[in-house]
Amino acid sequence: MNERRRPNLPPTSAPGRRRRGGRARRRRGGRSRLLWPGLAAGAVLVLAGGLALKGVTEPAGRPSDMAGASPSSETGGTEEARKDAPEPEQAEDGKKDAKEKEEKETEEKGTGAGAGEKPDPGSIPSSGPGTFATADGGGDRVGGSGRTLTYVVQVEDGVGIPAREVATEVERVLADERGWTADGKTGFRRVSGGASDFRVRLATAGTVDDICGQYGLDTGGEVNCNVGQDVMVNLKRWLLATQYYADDVTSYRALIINHEVGHFLGHGHEGCPGAGRPAPVMMQQIKGLHGCRTNVWPYDADGRPITGPALG
Structure with missing residues (x-):
């Protein structure tokens, strides 16, 4: 972020809860009916009066509309009795579509944004209970041959974002070849329980203020x-980024993780090394780029560190 890191707290762990979200599978639309050209109205009456149609069956699990009558169609009864009735599968699909829409809205309620969309700033909760859910499972070790730092990923309860979803992004960032592991020594491994070296915690602005304060x-x-051992990520920044990353929120999330983990590793703030050059990841880019170009990685693609003058 934006502040110099403080001495580490003793390792700790925090049990968590996993959230699950489901989405209904959408069924295909109802079947269309094929009307035979040239079939006379009289023939329809004859058939309705007693001739049985072969190969027509009742839909599975659905009782006949007319007890004891031979169905003349998938809905049962005569053509006159059902001509204005909706197709049963179409009606069922309508219910399923409405349910699917409702489930999607519920799933997105926490942030007010669908996939690939930015939420309305007013829909982002500004405070929360201060309790966290920990992403379950764990990841493989990534990085160099030196020390391995273990970490857990936690999300504040009630923000509507699954902890496992955030953990996936954090793992991706810390495993990137342009990240802190490019020094050839530092390694990371995500865990879900027991002691850990640090915690990445996504929380509302109020909770971040409280813990950092x-x-x-x-x-x-x-x-x-x-x-201490907490990398505190402001929910507002996670969802909205900043003016310089307004169109690339995913990259800004990488900047958050790399900047704050950089503090945990002992790196201080740096300034812009020169106009047109990439901004160091330890630069407080939220306060301005000062002629530098946006950059979210501590190393470039060739493994060279991207640095600037140290700031007091």
């Missing part, structure tokens, strides 16, 4: 921080 940092409801 315990160490004397003022995050002002806007920014992220690293304090």
Whole structure:
């Protein structure tokens, strides 16, 4: 983020709960009826009066509309009795579509955004209970041959984002060849229980302010921080990014993780090394680029560190 890291707290762990979300499978539309050209009205009456149609069966699980009568169609009864009735499968599909829409809205309620959409800022909760769900499972070790830092990923309860979803993004960032593992020594491994070296915690602005404030940092409801073993990620920044990354929220999330984990690793803030050059990941880019280009990685594709002048 934006503040100098403080001494690490003793390793800890936090049990979590897994959230699940489901989505109904959408059925195909109802069957269309084929009307035989040239069939006279009289023939229809004859058939309705007593001739049985072969190869026509009752839909599975659906009783006949007329007890004891031979069905003349998939809906049962005569053509006159059902000509204005909706197809049963079409009606069923309508119910399923409505249910599917309702489930999707419920699933998106926490942030007010669908996949690939930015949420309405007013829909993002500004405070929460201060309790967290921990992403279950774990990941493989990534990085160099030196120390391995274990971490857990947690999401504050009630924000509507599954902890496992956030964990996937964090794992991707920390495993990237342009990340902190490019030094050839640092390694990371995500765990879900027991002791861990640090925690990545996605939380509402109010909760970030509270936790960071315990160490004397003022995050002002806007920014992220690293304090002790906690990498605190502001939900507002996670969902909206900043003006410089407004069209690339995914990249900004990588900047958050790399910047705050960089503080945990002992790196301080840096300035822009020169106009047109990539901004160091330890630069407080939220405060301006000062002539530099946006960049979210501590190393370039060739393994060279992207740095700038150290700031006091």
